[in-house]
Amino acid sequence: MTDPSSSLLAQLMEYQKHSVVPMHMPGHKRNTQSAPYLAALGAPYDITEIEGFDNLHHPGGILKHGMERAARLWGCDHSFFLVGGSTCGILAGIRAATQYGDSILLGRNCHQSVYHAIEICGLRPHFLLPPMDDTFGIFGSLSPEQVAQALEQHPDVSLIVLTSPTYDGVLTDVTSICDLAHARGIPVLVDAAHGAHLGFSPGFPSSAVQDGADLVIQSLHKTLPSLTQTAIAHVNGTRIPCSAFSQELRMFETSSPSYLLLSSIDGCIRLLEESSSLFENWESLLANFNQQMYQLRHLQIFGYGTDQEKSHPAVFRFDPSKILILTDGTPYTGPLLMDRLRRDCGIELEMASAHYALAMTGLLTTKDHMDCLAAALWGLDQNGQTTISHPAPRRNATLPRQIAIPGAVRPLPHHSVRADEAVGHMIGEYVWVYPPGVPLLIPGEQLDAAMLEHLASLQTQGVAIQSTSGNAPGHFEIIDNSNGFHHGGKMK
Numbered sequence: 001m002t003d004p005s006s007s008l009l010a011q012l013m014e015y016q017k018h019s020v021v022p023m024h025m026p027g028h029k030r031n032t033q034s035a036p037y038l039a040a041l042g043a044p045y046d047i048t049e050i051e052g053f054d055n056l057h058h059p060g061g062i063l064k065h066g067m068e069r070a071a072r073l074w075g076c077d078h079s080f081f082l083v084g085g086s087t088c089g090i091l092a093g094i095r096a097a098t099q100y101g102d103s104i105l106l107g108r109n110c111h112q113s114v115y116h117a118i119e120i121c122g123l124r125p126h127f128l129l130p131p132m133d134d135t136f137g138i139f140g141s142l143s144p145e146q147v148a149q150a151l152e153q154h155p156d157v158s159l160i161v162l163t164s165p166t167y168d169g170v171l172t173d174v175t176s177i178c179d180l181a182h183a184r185g186i187p188v189l190v191d192a193a194h195g196a197h198l199g200f201s202p203g204f205p206s207s208a209v210q211d212g213a214d215l216v217i218q219s220l221h222k223t224l225p226s227l228t229q230t231a232i233a234h235v236n237g238t239r240i241p242c243s244a245f246s247q248e249l250r251m252f253e254t255s256s257p258s259y260l261l262l263s264s265i266d267g268c269i270r271l272l273e274e275s276s277s278l279f280e281n282w283e284s285l286l287a288n289f290n291q292q293m294y295q296l297r298h299l300q301i302f303g304y305g306t307d308q309e310k311s312h313p314a315v316f317r318f319d320p321s322k323i324l325i326l327t328d329g330t331p332y333t334g335p336l337l338m339d340r341l342r343r344d345c346g347i348e349l350e351m352a353s354a355h356y357a358l359a360m361t362g363l364l365t366t367k368d369h370m371d372c373l374a375a376a377l378w379g380l381d382q383n384g385q386t387t388i389s390h391p392a393p394r395r396n397a398t399l400p401r402q403i404a405i406p407g408a409v410r411p412l413p414h415h416s417v418r419a420d421e422a423v424g425h426m427i428g429e430y431v432w433v434y435p436p437g438v439p440l441l442i443p444g445e446q447l448d449a450a451m452l453e454h455l456a457s458l459q460t461q462g463v464a465i466q467s468t469s470g471n472a473p474g475h476f477e478i479i480d481n482s483n484g485f486h487h488g489g490k491m492k
């Protein structure tokens with residue numbers, strides 16, 4: 001029998017000592033003698049849902065206790081452990097909150113999993129374009145005013161999806177948008193994949209759970225000490241029923257969850273319960289880094305050193321765990337800076353765009369890590385006399401015309417044509433810039449000359465354009481007879 005007071009890993013270790021004959025999955029049978037590579041991967045503790053270890057999709061024992069502990073920690077009604085990343089939580093959450101064919105309201109800068117949910121659920125998306133931050137050329141925050149106006153135009157939306165914080169670290173005013181939505185009985189789902197660490201200490205903004213969202217999805221693995229793929233979902237109230245969410249998770253999440261992943265979720269939650277000093281340490285590392293960054297003369301870091309958060313009016317709040325380094329006015333582009341840090345300083349960044357690069361810190365970032373980054377940035381900054389200017393590529397200020405919903409278009413026959421021939425036609429694929437992977441075109445939208453020009457200018461500035469077919473921006477998949485398209489999935 002398992003003991004809910006001891007960690008899942010401790011119990012797996014205890015279980016392993018009993019040498020029970022494993023006539024069940026997984027196929028490795030904990031036989032690390034014959035497959036030595038499995039020993040270092042934790043195979044001795046890699047079990048399936050056997051007696052005493054509960055069932056992720058019908059929790060009633062140790063996993064249920066763990067989820068209840070998580071709900072208390074985050075201050076919500078119910079928490080769900082996820083082993084398919086935030087991706088599976090977003091797919092399940094959107095499906096749980098909508099009926100096939102419903103309208104939803106969302107920022108254009110959402111993750112591909114949200115677009116995939118729109119497609120699978122046959123939803124009618126009403127996109128809002130967040131304002132741009134002029135200095136860094138990143139998406140700012142959707143404003144409550146934008147949402148209020150959109151709700152006037154589309155009073156029938158059954159869900160609002162917000163991304164807060166974004167990959168870049170930009171937060172949205174979730175509280176005000178929830179107030180607007182809830183006054184109309186509309187639930188709010190927040191993709192907080194990058195915000196699992198929020199709300200635990202005064203140095204970081206509040207979490208979307210505290211801000212009143214109905215369903216919040218967080219990747220534990222992005223900022224907290226938990227294995228890759230682990231995530232958590234938090235439900236508050238009944239606008240998105242727990243039972244519906246848990247039912248949908250069965251559709252989007254494996255029926256064979258890894259106990260290694262589940263143990264890391266359990267361990268992470270226990271660490272958060274016990275160690276508030278870890279947050280204090282993180283905050284003080286960032287405060288120290290802030291002091292060091294005042295000495296930069298060329299590189300600019302969002303919200304650090306001389307760059308003040310309040311000088312970015314398009315941004316509601318910024319997550320200080322993200323170190324966003326602007327390379328405009330230096331000899332570097334984002335990818336060049338990333339490359340120099342890798343080659344000369346042994347530092348691997350999270351990503352680089354044409355004119356900035358992103359360093360991500362986490363709860364277990366050490367003083368050595370931060371000192372190393374600070375010293376490397378100083379070093380590069382010293383060499384950074386302003387010789388070359390790389391203007392920030394600006395994203396398209398308007399949204400493409402949406403002719404039909406993605407779910408109706410994707411199954412239709414399509415064919416590849418040259419870019420100039422594709423202008424005016426309905427596109428049958430996703431086209432996005434990488435990073436951060438935000439789609440510029442989705443199935444059902446019309447390619448126009450302005451978009452083609454925009455893609456070309458992004459490409460000139462070194463931004464990678466990707467598409468479902470892999471052929472954009474030279475060629476695009478267009479829907480056969482797209483000019484005479486007649487289908488039930490037309491946008492209203």
Ligand SMILES: Cc1ncc(COP(=O)(O)O)c(C=O)c1O
Pocket residue numbers: 084085086087088110111113163165166167191193194219229230231
């Ligand atoms: C904004 C956002 N949402 C969702 C996800 C998906 O998270 P996961 O990789 O945990 O599935 C990501 C991944 O990078 C993301 O950036």
